[in-house]
Amino acid sequence: MVVSGRQTGRPTLEEVAARAGVGRGTVSRVINGSPRVSEQAKAAVDRAVAELGYVPNRAARALAGSRTDAVALVIPETEARLFAEPYFLDIIRGVSAELADADKQLLLTLIRSDKERQRFEQYLAAQRVDGVLLVSVHADDPLPDQVRALGLPAVLNGRRSEAEPVAYVDSDNVGAGRSAVAHLAGRGRRRIATVTGPLDMYVARCRLDGYRQGLAEAGLASDAALVATGDFTEEGGRRAMRELLARTPDLDAVFAASDVMAAGARGVLREAGRRVPEDVALVGVDDSAVARHMDPPLTSVRQPIEEMGRTMARLLLQEIGIASEEQPRRVLPTELVVRDSS
Amino acid sequence: MVVSGRQTGRPTLEEVAARAGVGRGTVSRVINGSPRVSEQAKAAVDRAVAELGYVPNRAARALAGSRTDAVALVIPETEARLFAEPYFLDIIRGVSAELADADKQLLLTLIRSDKERQRFEQYLAAQRVDGVLLVSVHADDPLPDQVRALGLPAVLNGRRSEAEPVAYVDSDNVGAGRSAVAHLAGRGRRRIATVTGPLDMYVARCRLDGYRQGLAEAGLASDAALVATGDFTEEGGRRAMRELLARTPDLDAVFAASDVMAAGARGVLREAGRRVPEDVALVGVDDSAVARHMDPPLTSVRQPIEEMGRTMARLLLQEIGIASEEQPRRVLPTELVVRDSS
DNA sequence: GCCACGTGTGGGAGCGCTCCCACTGCGTCT
DNA sequence: AGACGCAGTGGGAGCGCTCCCACACGTGGC
CATH class of the missing domain: 3.40.50.2300 (Response regulator)
Known part of the structure; x- marks a missing residue:
C-alpha cells in the first residue's frame, strides 16, 4: 500500500471566502487584521475560518507579500565553545518565548566555517527572513553591518564597541x-x-x-x-x-x-x-x-540571560513592524549571587 | 529619507533562462539536478547562474512544489530543565551541521505550554516543514504519533519503549x-x-x-x-x-x-x-x-550526543528523500570516562 | 438636486517557482 | 523505408496568497 502523505485537504483562502459569502480580499483583510472591514463581514469570516479549520499557507504568503514570518538567530560556532554553554540555551529560550507569542518562526543558524557563513549571506539575500538576531559578535565582525546593508533589521547580543551602530541588548x-x-x-x-x-x-x-x-x-x-x-x-x-x-x-x-x-x-x-x-x-x-x-x-x-533573549526578540519585532531610523539599545542590570567562595 | 528595504533586484529563474538562452523548464531541471539535461545546456545555465548570482526563491519553491527545505527540531521545555542543559546544545550542534550540508533550514521549536503545543500542531498541518526531529519524549507523549499521522517523517531522540514504532536514535x-x-x-x-x-x-x-x-x-x-x-x-x-x-x-x-x-x-x-x-x-x-x-x-x-544529533538529521533526510515504510533505528555506543571520583 | 468624498468590498494580476504535457529531433528496430 | 522509441526541450497552468484598482454605496455640503 502506498501512503499518499500529501493530503491536499487543507482549505484555502478562496474556500473560506466562498463559505463566508464574501470575496477573497475581505478574507485576507480579516486574517491580517485590517480595520477596513465591517463587523458583519468579520464575523462571517471568523466563523468560516473556525468551521473549516483554516490555516494560511505561509509559503504563499511569503511569495505574494514580502514578509516571511521568520527570524534568524545566528550563533558563530567559534564563540559557542568559549562561553559557558548554557548561555546560549538561555538566550534561545528567551528568544523563542517572545517569538512564539508573536507567531514568528525561529530559525537557528550555527556558523562554523566560512563556507557556512557565505551560505548564510546568500540565504539572507534570498529574502528568507524578516530579521536577524546575532549572538556574541567579536569587535571585528562585519556580519552585523552586512545584514543591515541588505536592509534587514538586526539586533545584537552585546556590543562590538561603545559606539555600536546596530541595535543591541547588552548587560551591564x-x-x-x-x-x-x-x-x-x-x-x-x-x-x-x-x-x-x-x-x-x-x-x-x-x-x-x-x-x-x-x-x-x-x-x-x-x-x-x-x-x-x-x-x-x-x-x-x-x-x-x-x-x-x-x-x-x-x-x-x-x-x-x-x-x-x-x-x-x-x-x-x-x-x-x-x-x-x-x-x-x-x-x-x-x-x-x-x-x-x-x-x-x-x-x-x-546576568539576566533569558531576559536578554526576550528583549532582543522584542526589539527586533518592533523594528520589523516599524522600520525606524534609530537603533534601539538596552543595557540590562546584573546581580551578585554570593556563595562560599568569597 | 525613506529607505526602500525591498531591493527587487534579485534575478529570477526566468532571467537566468533568458540569459542562458534556454527555457524555464531547463533551468529548473539544472537547478534541481535532474539528469535529463544535455551537458551543453547545463553549462550554459551554470554560467548564467554564476553571472547573475541567482539564488532560488524558497517561498516560490515551497508554494509550487511541495517541499519546504525546512526541518523542525522540537524540544519540550519541561524536559529542557531536567537534563543537563548542554545536552540540547550538543544535539542542536549535530543536527545543525548535518542539515547545513544538505542545505536545509533548522527550525527550532521549544514547547512550554499546551497553547504552544497546539500552535505547533497547526503549524505542522499547514505543511510548513518536511520533517520533524523530537528530543526527549516521555513514554506517554502522543506527539510523535501525531506527527506521523500527518504523514510527516519524524525521528526521535530516545525511545518511548522497547517497541518504539517511530524512527529513533538512541544511545546504548x-x-x-x-x-x-x-x-x-x-x-x-x-x-x-x-x-x-x-x-x-x-x-x-x-x-x-x-x-x-x-x-x-x-x-x-x-x-x-x-x-x-x-x-x-x-x-x-x-x-x-x-x-x-x-x-x-x-x-x-x-x-x-x-x-x-x-x-x-x-x-x-x-x-x-x-x-x-x-x-x-x-x-x-x-x-x-x-x-x-x-x-x-x-x-x-x-554519550555521543552530537553524533546522535547528526544521525537523527541524517535519518530524517533519508526518510524525506525516500518515504520508506520501515522506520530506521540506531543505537549508538557509550564510553566510560574515568576521573577521580571512582 | 448635484457633486465630492469616504468607507467597504470584489476580484484581477501577479509573486517565482515546479509540474507536466506536448513537441522536436535523432537513433533503432523491423 | 517507415514506424517507433526516447532523450532533450519549451512553455502553459497552476500553487495560495497579497496588493491594489475599480466600483458600489452611503453621507455631507453647496
Whole structure:
C-alpha cells in the first residue's frame, strides 16, 4: 500500500471566502487584521475560518507579500565553545518565548566555517527572513553591518564597541565588575586581582573597567600586576592565575570575568595550596551551572540571560513592524549571587 | 529619507533562462539536478547562474512544489530543565551541521505550554516543514504519533519503549549502566548502589537494567535496598542519596543515572562525612561540564550526543528523500570516562 | 438636486517557482 | 523505408496568497 502523505485537504483562502459569502480580499483583510472591514463581514469570516479549520499557507504568503514570518538567530560556532554553554540555551529560550507569542518562526543558524557563513549571506539575500538576531559578535565582525546593508533589521547580543551602530541588548558589564570588587572589598580583601577576557572583546574591557572603578570606589590602588588576560576558557583562566600567583603572591582575592575561567583559576589555586575562600576569595561572572557545582560554590555575578533573549526578540519585532531610523539599545542590570567562595 | 528595504533586484529563474538562452523548464531541471539535461545546456545555465548570482526563491519553491527545505527540531521545555542543559546544545550542534550540508533550514521549536503545543500542531498541518526531529519524549507523549499521522517523517531522540514504532536514535543506555558497574566492581567495590531516573522514562529503566546486568556479570547479588529512584534533577539525586545512606550505610559505590544527580548525591555524601572516592566511589552519566568541574572530577559515561544529533538529521533526510515504510533505528555506543571520583 | 468624498468590498494580476504535457529531433528496430 | 522509441526541450497552468484598482454605496455640503 502506498501512503499518499500529501493530503491536499487543507482549505484555502478562496474556500473560506466562498463559505463566508464574501470575496477573497475581505478574507485576507480579516486574517491580517485590517480595520477596513465591517463587523458583519468579520464575523462571517471568523466563523468560516473556525468551521473549516483554516490555516494560511505561509509559503504563499511569503511569495505574494514580502514578509516571511521568520527570524534568524545566528550563533558563530567559534564563540559557542568559549562561553559557558548554557548561555546560549538561555538566550534561545528567551528568544523563542517572545517569538512564539508573536507567531514568528525561529530559525537557528550555527556558523562554523566560512563556507557556512557565505551560505548564510546568500540565504539572507534570498529574502528568507524578516530579521536577524546575532549572538556574541567579536569587535571585528562585519556580519552585523552586512545584514543591515541588505536592509534587514538586526539586533545584537552585546556590543562590538561603545559606539555600536546596530541595535543591541547588552548587560551591564561595568556594573558586574564593580559589584564584584565592591563585594570583595567589603569582606576585607585588599589585594584584589582580576582575570580578564580577551581584550579585543568589548564585554571583556567593560568588566575590566568595572573592576578598576570598583577598586577606586573602595579606595584601593590599581596595580597592573594584579591584572592578567585570559580568553574565557578554563585553560586561559588557569594560565592567567599562574601568572598572577607568580607576579603577586600576596593577592587575597580574584575577580574572574567568567565562571569558566574562575574554575580554571580555582584549580591552580588548589595546586598552589591556597584555600578558597580563606586565603583567596574568588568571584566569577555568569552564575552558570559550573558556578553552583564548584567546590566551594562560586560567588558569581548573574546576568539576566533569558531576559536578554526576550528583549532582543522584542526589539527586533518592533523594528520589523516599524522600520525606524534609530537603533534601539538596552543595557540590562546584573546581580551578585554570593556563595562560599568569597 | 525613506529607505526602500525591498531591493527587487534579485534575478529570477526566468532571467537566468533568458540569459542562458534556454527555457524555464531547463533551468529548473539544472537547478534541481535532474539528469535529463544535455551537458551543453547545463553549462550554459551554470554560467548564467554564476553571472547573475541567482539564488532560488524558497517561498516560490515551497508554494509550487511541495517541499519546504525546512526541518523542525522540537524540544519540550519541561524536559529542557531536567537534563543537563548542554545536552540540547550538543544535539542542536549535530543536527545543525548535518542539515547545513544538505542545505536545509533548522527550525527550532521549544514547547512550554499546551497553547504552544497546539500552535505547533497547526503549524505542522499547514505543511510548513518536511520533517520533524523530537528530543526527549516521555513514554506517554502522543506527539510523535501525531506527527506521523500527518504523514510527516519524524525521528526521535530516545525511545518511548522497547517497541518504539517511530524512527529513533538512541544511545546504548543498558551498556552505560553495565560499563559503570563493571568499572566499579573492577575497582573492588562490592556494595554498589544506584540512583535511577524517573522510571516512566525508558532511558531510566534501561540504565537500571544495565546496572543490574553489570552486578550479575560481576558476580554481585542484586539488592532492592541498593536502588533509589531520582528524577534527573540535582535535588532528586540528593533525596535518593539520603534514602540510600539510611537504608544501606555500608554502600561503597553509587552509580547515578545522570551527572546532575551525581552532583546532588555528592553533596549528601559530603555532609554525611563520606569521602569520594575513598569511602564511596561515584559514577554519573553524560560526561557534562558539571562532571568535569565537580570535586573530585566525576567519572562518567559519555554519550555521543552530537553524533546522535547528526544521525537523527541524517535519518530524517533519508526518510524525506525516500518515504520508506520501515522506520530506521540506531543505537549508538557509550564510553566510560574515568576521573577521580571512582 | 448635484457633486465630492469616504468607507467597504470584489476580484484581477501577479509573486517565482515546479509540474507536466506536448513537441522536436535523432537513433533503432523491423 | 517507415514506424517507433526516447532523450532533450519549451512553455502553459497552476500553487495560495497579497496588493491594489475599480466600483458600489452611503453621507455631507453647496
